[in-house]
Amino acid sequence: MLYHSNFAGERHRFDTLAAVxxxxxPARSGDALAGLAAHSAAQRVxxxxxxxxxxxxxxxxxxxxxxxxxxxTRLIVDTHDAAAFAPLAAMTVGDLRDWLLLPxxxxxxxxxVAHGLTPEMVAAVSKLMRNQDLIAVAQKxxxxxxxxxxxxxxxxxxxxxxxxxxxxxxxxxxxxxxDGLICGVGDAVxxxxxxxxxxxxxxxxxxxxxxxxxxxxxxxxxxxxxxxxNALEIIARGGPVDLVFQSVAGSQAANRGFGIDLxxxxxxxxxxxxxxxxxxxxxxxxxxxxxxAALSANAHHxxxxxxxxxxxxxxxxxxxxxxxxxxxxxxxPEYLYDGKEIxxxxxxxxxxxxxxxxxxxxxxxxxxxxxxxxxxxDTLMTVLTVAGCTFLICVPGNDDVxxxxxxxxxxxxxxxxxxxxxxxxxxxxxxxxxxxxxxxDGSIRALGDGAAxxxxxxxxxxxxx
Amino acid sequence: xxxxxxxxALWARLRAATPARIALGRVGHTLPLExxxxxxxxxxxxRDAVHAPFDAEALAADLAPLPTIVVDSAAGDRxxxxxxxxxxxxxxxxxxxxxxxxxxxxxxxxxxxxxxVVGDGLSATGVxxxxxxxxxxxxxxxxxxxxxPVVVARGARVALGDAIGAVLSARMVIMVxxxxxxxxxxxxxxxxxxxxxxxxxxxxERNCISNVHARGGLSPDAAAAVLGRLxxxxxxxxxxxxxxxxxxxxxxxxxxxQDALDD
Numbered sequence: 001m002l003y004h005s006n007f008a009g010e011r012h013r014f015d016t017l018a019a020v021x022x023x024x025x026p027a028r029s030g031d032a033l034a035g036l037a038a039h040s041a042a043q044r045v046x047x048x049x050x051x052x053x054x055x056x057x058x059x060x061x062x063x064x065x066x067x068x069x070x071x072x073t074r075l076i077v078d079t080h081d082a083a084a085f086a087p088l089a090a091m092t093v094g095d096l097r098d099w100l101l102l103p104x105x106x107x108x109x110x111x112x113v114a115h116g117l118t119p120e121m122v123a124a125v126s127k128l129m130r131n132q133d134l135i136a137v138a139q140k141x142x143x144x145x146x147x148x149x150x151x152x153x154x155x156x157x158x159x160x161x162x163x164x165x166x167x168x169x170x171x172x173x174x175x176x177x178x179d180g181l182i183c184g185v186g187d188a189v190x191x192x193x194x195x196x197x198x199x200x201x202x203x204x205x206x207x208x209x210x211x212x213x214x215x216x217x218x219x220x221x222x223x224x225x226x227x228x229x230n231a232l233e234i235i236a237r238g239g240p241v242d243l244v245f246q247s248v249a250g251s252q253a254a255n256r257g258f259g260i261d262l263x264x265x266x267x268x269x270x271x272x273x274x275x276x277x278x279x280x281x282x283x284x285x286x287x288x289x290x291x292x293a294a295l296s297a298n299a300h301h302x303x304x305x306x307x308x309x310x311x312x313x314x315x316x317x318x319x320x321x322x323x324x325x326x327x328x329x330x331x332x333p334e335y336l337y338d339g340k341e342i343x344x345x346x347x348x349x350x351x352x353x354x355x356x357x358x359x360x361x362x363x364x365x366x367x368x369x370x371x372x373x374x375x376x377x378d379t380l381m382t383v384l385t386v387a388g389c390t391f392l393i394c395v396p397g398n399d400d401v402x403x404x405x406x407x408x409x410x411x412x413x414x415x416x417x418x419x420x421x422x423x424x425x426x427x428x429x430x431x432x433x434x435x436x437x438x439x440x441d442g443s444i445r446a447l448g449d450g451a452a453x454x455x456x457x458x459x460x461x462x463x464x465x
Numbered sequence: 466x467x468x469x470x471x472x473x474a475l476w477a478r479l480r481a482a483t484p485a486r487i488a489l490g491r492v493g494h495t496l497p498l499e500x501x502x503x504x505x506x507x508x509x510x511x512r513d514a515v516h517a518p519f520d521a522e523a524l525a526a527d528l529a530p531l532p533t534i535v536v537d538s539a540a541g542d543r544x545x546x547x548x549x550x551x552x553x554x555x556x557x558x559x560x561x562x563x564x565x566x567x568x569x570x571x572x573x574x575x576x577x578x579x580x581x582v583v584g585d586g587l588s589a590t591g592v593x594x595x596x597x598x599x600x601x602x603x604x605x606x607x608x609x610x611x612x613x614p615v616v617v618a619r620g621a622r623v624a625l626g627d628a629i630g631a632v633l634s635a636r637m638v639i640m641v642x643x644x645x646x647x648x649x650x651x652x653x654x655x656x657x658x659x660x661x662x663x664x665x666x667x668x669x670e671r672n673c674i675s676n677v678h679a680r681g682g683l684s685p686d687a688a689a690a691v692l693g694r695l696x697x698x699x700x701x702x703x704x705x706x707x708x709x710x711x712x713x714x715x716x717x718x719x720x721x722x723q724d725a726l727d728d
Contacts, residue, residue: 029548035560147477165483172483179479179487202623333547368511368646369587374504397486397496398504404647406508411496462496 005050013047017062017249020054022119022304023047024127026344030292030305030335040395052128054096056085059120065301065311070251071262074163076118076314084116084424097128100137100355107142116169119138119250119310122352126306131344134351135387141354143390145322146281147221147242149187149427151390152359157422158391159413160323160361161186164402170196170208176396177212184417184437184444185412187428188323188361188391189243189286191223199233210240219279219427221322223286226262228268234273243286243322244272250311252315262315280427283322283359289313289346290327292335305335306345310352314430319359323391325361326354330405332367339376341367346380350389361391365407376404381408391418418443482586484649510665512647519589521617527597528583531615534567536560536629546620552620553622556629560618561610567614577608579696580635580662584621588643591652591678596641597701599654599677599685603639606693611699623657623671630662637696637705638662644675653678656692660705670706672699 003014022036026046031037038044060080065073068179086095099105124136144152151158163176173192180186190213192205202224209222221242228246235241246265247258255261265285272284292301294308301308309326312315315326326349329342336342346362353360364380366372381392398409416422423429423442432438439445476488489500520554524531539555540546546553556564568575581603585598600615615632618625630638639656647653654677659666672695676682683691699705 033551034547165485165486169482172485175479175482176485176487334550337548368508368648369515373508395485397489397500399486399507399648401484401486401647401649404645406648409486409496411491411494414491414494443494 001325003050005046007049018064018303020047020050021307022053025304025306028341029337033334033392034295036304054093056091056121059118064303065251072251072311083112095125096125107140119314122355123276123307123310126348126351131347134347138351138354138387143359145283145359147278147322149219149425151425157385158188158425159185160188160393161190162393162395164193164400166195166402180410183414184432185394185410185413187220189221189427193225199230202230202237203234206239217464219431235304242277245286247288247295248315250308251294251299254294254297258295283294283320285319285321286323287316287321288325288327290331292331306348309454313353313356313358317356323362324358327363329366333370338371342372343380359390360388363404363407365395367405385416414444468562477537484634507648513650513652514590514646515647516589517589519619521619525617528615533615536563538625550622553620554624575634577613580613580630580633580638582616582629583624583639584642585616586642587645591654594652594673595654602689604686606689627659627662627666628664650678650680660699672705
């Protein structure tokens with residue numbers, strides 16, 4: 001099938017739907033690396049005009065990644081909710097953009113169509129939307145999940161406390177946890193990326209985190225971000241697994257590169273549910289994604305990286321996750337070159353995840369070879385908060401000393417709360433108040449008596465010893 | 466006052482347990498300026514390391530009396546290098562011609578046991594400072610194996626070593642390359658080894674020794690000793706990569722307690 005445009009006097013031709021999608025995508029290094037990007041800025045806009053006129057149904061009729069050979073496509077197609085799609089069935093992609101922006105298209109209306117939308121449809125419409133459109137629509141979506149606290153309520157942004165240590169030293173990790181708690185961070189999850197990916201290592205870190213949480217009586221969940229097969233093994237050995245973590249991508253081949261398939265995720269989901277450890281809810285999965293993951297595994301099927309990313313959300317939503325985040329700037333400048341590309345991608349990812357019904361968070365981050373710095377992250381955390389981002393990842397002093405990249409800091413979370421008034425999950429906030437860490441305006445108090453006083457209140461911890 | 470002293474002592478203990486930037490204090494709802502500037506300096510050093518020009522000719526001169534050949538990858542400049550890893554894995558036409566000429570002039574240079582390539586990678590600073598010592602330590606581990614001229618490559622990704630090794634018809638290629646700078650270490654080197662190098666080798670067909678640096682990483686001699694064991698095992702078994710394990714003792718961890726106390 002050919003796709004033509006006669007846009008403002010210029011004729012453009014696109015041979016495939018994949019080419020229309022790729023060429024319509026805002027410029028980014030990963031699509032150029034894959035040889036998929038528009039040849040000119042004008043061709044990019046022409047592709048958007050073609051995309052705007054395409055019926056949404058086109059994405060049900062044309063599989064960008066073949067149904068027969070890709071289980072992610074089969075999942076997306078086989079679980080498509082035709083009844084939920086019915087109100088949108090006559091729309092073009094451009095019509096959808098306009099409908100999303102209408103004031104009467106509210107949280108209820110958006111929730112009703114979520115399962116009628118496919119990842120490809122939301123990727124397509126995002127390409128027609130400016131950053132402000134992505135923010136305005138995402139802000140209206142409400143996705144609430146729960147485990148030991150309630151995440152995603154209006155006016156709230158949760159945070160993941162990421163206390164990584166280059167040698168997985170338990171005291172070092174505990175020190176970073178305490179420092180984060182004092183800044184009011186950690187209601188989404190206290191989650192460690194282990195330096196060494198082994199079952200015994202992850203088991204002992206998990207036990208340490210669980211003890212810490214129990215002793216402090218913190219209404220949150222803990223996680224060691226180890227491979228799903230390790231989590232299954234830890235569950236089998238009786239380990240205290242709150243959340244099962246896994247990186248996921250948008251094609252069967254890319255997921256194979258991660259050492260997973262859908263059956264394995266189902267098994268892990270069932271195993272985590274069987275532990276019944278949640279107190280206020282039963283969302284037990286935690287997924288991370290990121291544009292470029294499929295391309296870097298050479299498993300992108302000639303599809304642009306943003307569409308492949310949205311397909312990863314198609315995988316995630318099959319497992320009712322507590323948390324999903326894009327690790328947006330982590331993968332490097334060959335996929336997202338600079339602060340502008342990272343910020344755009346983060347807003348796209350957040351929008352697409354939310355529209356599909358996911359509790360979408362973000363690791364607002366960059367590596368040292370990307371053209372980005374903390375000023376870009378300040379901008380990103382602010383726009384994401386306005387967009388209603390579910391949670392943000394925070395590390396001590398913006399510096400992850402294990403993964404060697406820069407993210408938001410505990411202090412950034414405090415600054416955000418003070419600037420915008422967004423609050424932590426209600427159960428966690430009540431705990432902060434009990435610890436005398438919460439000011440009446442919702443900001444985080446400086447401890448009058450320093451950390452020793454807090455540790456004294458948290459008696460019985462090994463930290464003060 | 467007693468509380469304040471107890472507090473300081475507690476934070477000192479906590480800080481000693483991790484190199485992470487904890488206990489930074491606060492001004493209002495954000496960081497004190499001192500912490501902001503310390504972070505900016507570390508980031509600036511890492512950025513400078515990524516973008517520092519690589520003086521390949523000076524490095525080649527420092528490697529004397531070892532014979533050397535300087536080549537460029539197909540990535541024309543640093544911006545292209547960062548955006549297009551595929552170009553950094555390919556030789557420039559000029560570079561390929563230079564290697565071919567060297568072999569045409571002296572056919573005995575082809576078909577050697579080992580080729581060593583030194584590439585700037587993501588830290589020209591690290592390579593400029595540490596590669597000569599590391600290459601000499603590696604050469605000392607060859608124990609009679611024949612060595613091709615050392616190739617110094619600008620704009621290099623790891624797999625460029627395979628392209629160079631293939632042109633030189635070397636049995637093994639060893640790539641010494643600058644690693645992506647972190648905030649605490651901006652001059653770390655990595656060593657990659659491929660048996661029967663040729664274009665298209667997968668990452669899983671290479672062995673890697675990373676974190677060769679002076680801030681709690683591997684010393685050049687320790688890294689070279691591990692490489693020496695891997696090299697002989699690789700030649701004996703005719704393969705490299707995930708199926709080849711270091712037959713010696715386990716690698717030391719890349720991080721030592723001492724680092725936590727440095728700053």
